[in-house]
Amino acid sequence: MSAQSPLHMTEQRRVILEELRKVRSHPTADKIYTRVRRRMPRISLGTVYRTLDLLAAQGMIRKIESAGTRRRFDGTVEPHYHIRCLECGRIADLPPGEMPGLEAHFRNQTDYDVVGHTLELLGTCPACRKDRTEGKDVGVRPASEQ
Amino acid sequence: MSAQSPLHMTEQRRVILEELRKVRSHPTADKIYTRVRRRMPRISLGTVYRTLDLLAAQGMIRKIESAGTRRRFDGTVEPHYHIRCLECGRIADLPPGEMPGLEAHFRNQTDYDVVGHTLELLGTCPACRKDRTEGKDVGVRPASEQ
DNA sequence: TTGGTTGCAAAGTCTTTGCAGACAT
């Protein structure tokens, strides 16, 4: 959750962090693996997973555990929501900041102590909207671009 | 997404639906499997998965694909949010209804067409709060009750 | 008979982990 012992910024870790920060998409571990391997062909997927967990634990990146899809990672740590395209799976950032009054709205509706929330918008991205107006029947594409 | 061909309400399907509706918890497929097996010892886990998918596709139950946890199912189809206990994983229903103005709030913040959202509150359930005031160090229990 | 349904086992997908060797301090 919070920063721990000073972490050894090894070559692998540095490259993984760089590659994640370089993209504005929200890649899965294996997409990152593919990119990193271009620079470090011998790196293993296990190292990628371990490093991503580690960086997230240090607060240097964020895990996106989006409902019903596989885990993705986000090089931007400033709190912000995401919107996911229901057709292609692409995830985009919304501007930083929380929805005002959201948790307060629910405080008196539950006997739990409310300490946080997850919110994800769902929609159609510009590319898929365009495909649709062009009459392309893309069906539901696998959530696996970039 | 919506109701399809009239489905054969076989014994297996009826029992699975009954068992799910009988509980107010939000069980995983294998919890349902365990319960159903008490009445139909020869049923397979594969059938349980297939049936739950089918019932969800028919709109008779709901899938809960909660961020970062395994899939659960909900016998209540009326739209409502959930709150999940971060300590024990228990999921409770919030009263039916959507947060007013939520999607509208984001419409001008994205170039996606907004068509929906997922929202999950996070918190501490009454049982875990009690454990804590009693000084029990339960750590993070696996999200696997009921 | 025809097409849907089931149990079973196997396969699949995504992620974590044990281990021995490599590396850094």
Next chain:
DNA sequence: ATGTCTGCAAAGACTTTGCAACCAA
């Protein structure tokens, strides 16, 4: 030396699927 980190392969957790037998219309 000592403890950390890595690649590799295997294991794990959860879910889906191929298939032959089965069942209902």
